[in-house]
Amino acid sequence: MSLPIEINEMAPDFKALVLDRVPAANLDLCLTCGTCTAGCPASELFDMDPRKLVRMVVLGLDEEIAKTPWAWVCTMCTRCINACPMKVDIPKLVYNMRAGWPREKRPKGILGSCDMHIRAGNAMGVPTEDFIWTVEDVAEEIQMTDPRFQDLQVSVDRPGAYYAINQNSREPVTEPDELAPLWKILHAVGADWTYPSVMWGGENYCLFLADDEGWRYILEEFVYHIDNTLKCPVVVNTE
Amino acid sequence: MRKFKIDHKFEFTTLITLYAQWIREGKLKVNSDWNKDLKIKFTAQDPCNMVRKTWGQKMADDMRFVIRTIVGEENFIDMVPNGINNYCCGGGGGALQAGFTDQRRAYGKVKFDQIQETGATYVFAPCHNCHAQIEDIGHHYGGHYNVVHIWTIMCLAMGVLGENERTYLGDDLKDFGLHKEEPS
Numbered sequence A: 001m002s003l004p005i006e007i008n009e010m011a012p013d014f015k016a017l018v019l020d021r022v023p024a025a026n027l028d029l030c031l032t033c034g035t036c037t038a039g040c041p042a043s044e045l046f047d048m049d050p051r052k053l054v055r056m057v058v059l060g061l062d063e064e065i066a067k068t069p070w071a072w073v074c075t076m077c078t079r080c081i082n083a084c085p086m087k088v089d090i091p092k093l094v095y096n097m098r099a100g101w102p103r104e105k106r107p108k109g110i111l112g113s114c115d116m117h118i119r120a121g122n123a124m125g126v127p128t129e130d131f132i133w134t135v136e137d138v139a140e141e142i143q144m145t146d147p148r149f150q151d152l153q154v155s156v157d158r159p160g161a162y163y164a165i166n167q168n169s170r171e172p173v174t175e176p177d178e179l180a181p182l183w184k185i186l187h188a189v190g191a192d193w194t195y196p197s198v199m200w201g202g203e204n205y206c207l208f209l210a211d212d213e214g215w216r217y218i219l220e221e222f223v224y225h226i227d228n229t230l231k232c233p234v235v236v237n238t239e
Numbered sequence B: 001m002r003k004f005k006i007d008h009k010f011e012f013t014t015l016i017t018l019y020a021q022w023i024r025e026g027k028l029k030v031n032s033d034w035n036k037d038l039k040i041k042f043t044a045q046d047p048c049n050m051v052r053k054t055w056g057q058k059m060a061d062d063m064r065f066v067i068r069t070i071v072g073e074e075n076f077i078d079m080v081p082n083g084i085n086n087y088c089c090g091g092g093g094g095a096l097q098a099g100f101t102d103q104r105r106a107y108g109k110v111k112f113d114q115i116q117e118t119g120a121t122y123v124f125a126p127c128h129n130c131h132a133q134i135e136d137i138g139h140h141y142g143g144h145y146n147v148v149h150i151w152t153i154m155c156l157a158m159g160v161l162g163e164n165e166r167t168y169l170g171d172d173l174k175d176f177g178l179h180k181e182e183p184s
Ligand code: SF4
Pocket: A029, A030, A031, A032, A033, A034, A035, A036, A037, A050, A051, A054, A080, A083, A084, A085, A086, A087, A088
């Protein structure tokens, strides 16, 4: 349904809020050239596109902006800002739209994974002991069955290892055998590595949820563990 | 960590950067001989998080260097556009868990068409979100490609990929180069 824009009621509060949090968002600089929209796979979904969104923000259509589920369909992939002549930060704008949703109203799937990550250190909610057990079990299996890998080294929380490796929690939980190829490669090059046990999940749902506090907590715990307990000089993000 | 200005002493890198470095240094001995006669065609997704959002085109280039090394120059067919201009798979930013399935798949149609255009039967997706999304849109739109991690094909090329580590391989590679134990 199309409604006439009520000019009198326009107060771009949301725009002011975003510019306060992201001073370089350049929202007022949009030329309406449409480059963003032309190259965005989320254009037209839920009757929205990035250029239209920026117009709405600038015009102060705050109520519509607060309601549109498009905030969760844009993937914050940054393709638009990468191509935008005025560097309008649409992904950060969308992040702040998400943050404007009451936490409990945000999509359950993301919310649940974020909460789990805060609580258990990984989005799948695997207890650390189970993670360690799985890793040791899979390692032992390889050592026993393939003589080429009888001295394969796998460890959790080995202080002083050169590389600390972040593992997406999907593997140890749903497909533990998928852990092995990476270990074999690390073995082949003689890498000195370990898995951290604190916040070991490589995923980042609190970021997707736009939960600054949760995200920050996860990062701080992780950084503390690596810098102070393990003292690994390099952290590696996996595939 | 940049966003919250959290100080950290460690350096941050990715597995793909290390693969590339190890291959260049000669530490990781791997080549594409296994695919010389098979000529299986591969393409690759540039994960937004790693490429456009963090390490840029250099990461995209390193990834291609690694992939070309393990599958053969002539067997890698790039998507258009690619690198920092590649499209997001549509599963990122939590989209896979957000519950808007129809919209997520409509978004992913762009990626699906890009993949189909290459004619490749294998897609490297070195990110879990991309991996799950590209598999899902493949099934949904009736594609006939397999989605793999780099480590799987790397181990296949080195002749060390175990029997249980082949979930994502198609029938053409399910038994390929399987290491058989000598009877003792
Ligand atoms: S590409 Fe940038 S300037 Fe052009 S319409 Fe989009 S936001 Fe505005």
